[in-house]
Amino acid sequence: MSGAILATERATARVAGDVVGGAVPRLGILGGGQLAKMLVQAAAQLGCRTVCVEMERDCPAGLLTPVEVVPGWDAAEEVARVLEALEVVTLENEFIPERTLALLASRGHRVLPGPATMERIRDKFLQKSTLAAAGLPVPAFAAVENPEELVARGREWGWPLVLKARCHGYDGKGNATVHGPEDVRPAWQRLGGDRGRALYVEAFCPFERELAVIVTRGRDGRCAVYPVVETCQKDHICHHVVAPAQVPPARAARAAELARAAVESVGGIGSFGVELFLGPDGGVWINELAPRVHNSGHYTIEACECSQFENHVRAVLGWPLGSTRMRTPAAAMVNLLGRRHGSGRVRGLEQALAMPGVHVHIYGKTRCAPGRKMGHVTALGATPDEALARALAAAQVLDFGDVQP
Known part of the structure; x- marks a missing residue:
C-alpha cells in the first residue's frame, strides 16, 4: 500500500x-x-x-x-x-x-503502556528496583560492572547465581546460570559484558513451580486478573502452560495479588504477563513482568470468557474490561518451537486438526529456526492432565522447516 x-x-x-x-x-x-x-x-x-x-x-x-x-x-x-x-x-x-x-x-x-511505565520495565534492573521499592518480594539482586563483582556476589549469596542482561533479553537470550567461579567469565562473555553490555545478577531462587498470571489494567485503574497458571520452562523458554495451576488456593490467591500489585506499581495499562516462583516452603516471589500480552496467556483465547488480547484492546481504548473466568475446567497450551533452520512451512496440520478438543495457531512466519516460536496449540479438558495430554499429542505431530538452509 x-x-x-x-x-x-x-x-x-x-x-x-x-x-x-x-x-x-x-x-x-x-x-x-x-x-x-x-x-x-x-x-x-x-x-x-x-x-x-x-x-x-x-x-x-x-x-x-x-x-x-x-x-x-x-x-x-x-x-x-x-x-x-x-x-x-x-x-x-x-x-x-x-x-x-x-x-x-x-x-x-x-x-499505552506509557513511556514512564516502559522506562521502569525495559531495564530489568530498574524493574526489580521498582518492585522492591513497592515492598514486593523479589530475589536478591545487584548491578555488576565486572566479573570480579559477580564472584563477590557468589561468595556473599552462594552459588548458583543468575546473570542477566538489563535490556533486550527474552526467551533465554539474555540469561545465564552461573554455577561457580569457573562459569563467571564464560557467562560474562556470552552475555556481552566484555563488550559493554549492561548486566545485573540475581540470587538463584529455589522453587518448586514456576507460575504466571495475566493482569489487565484499564485506564481507570481497575484490574482484571486471570487464573494463576503453571509454566514449564526449558533453557529459559516456555514449553507449555497449564491452567489453572494445581496449587493450594491460598498460594494461588497470593500469586494473583502479587501480580496485581506488580502491575499497579509500574502504572501499567493493558495486559501484562507476570512470572513468579513458588518456593518449596510455600513462599511466592516475583521473577519479572512483561509490559504486553504474554505467551503464558495464549490459552485465554479459547479457555476464558474474554481473552488477554481482547482485554488489552479494551483497556487501551478505555472500554470496560471483560470477564477472566474460565469456560472450561482446564486448559493447556504448548508452544510450537522450531527444530531446525528452514522455511516456515508446517507439516502435520491435518493430523493435528483431526484431534478433538485441540485448537491450532500457526503464526505464519516464513522462516524457521531452532527454538523460534512458530505457533502454539491449546487444548481444553476436564482436568489439567487431560488437557495437557491432548495439547502435547497435537504438538508432537506438527513440525516446521525443511531440508533447505
Missing part, C-alpha cells in the same frame, strides 16, 4: 470516526509479530481498524492488517509519521526506545 493511499485511508477513517462519534476506532501497534497478529484479531472482533509498524512487511500481523515499514525502532520521526492519524498506540514488545515513545506522546498520541 503506497504512502498516499494509506494517508487517504487514515484521513477517511478519522473523519468517519468523528462523524459517528468514534464508531470506527483505530489502533496503532508497534510490532508485527504473533502477539500483534492476535491483538489484530481481537481488535477486529470489536470493529477496530489497526495498523502495525514493523521493520519488514513480511510478518505475522501482515496476514491480517496493513503494515507500515520503518528502518528501525530508533527512527523516531519515521515511526511518528506513519502513525500520525492514530490517537491510541500500543506495543507488542518492550524494545521500542524511550525516545520513540516519548516523541509519539509529545505529538498527542495516547501511548
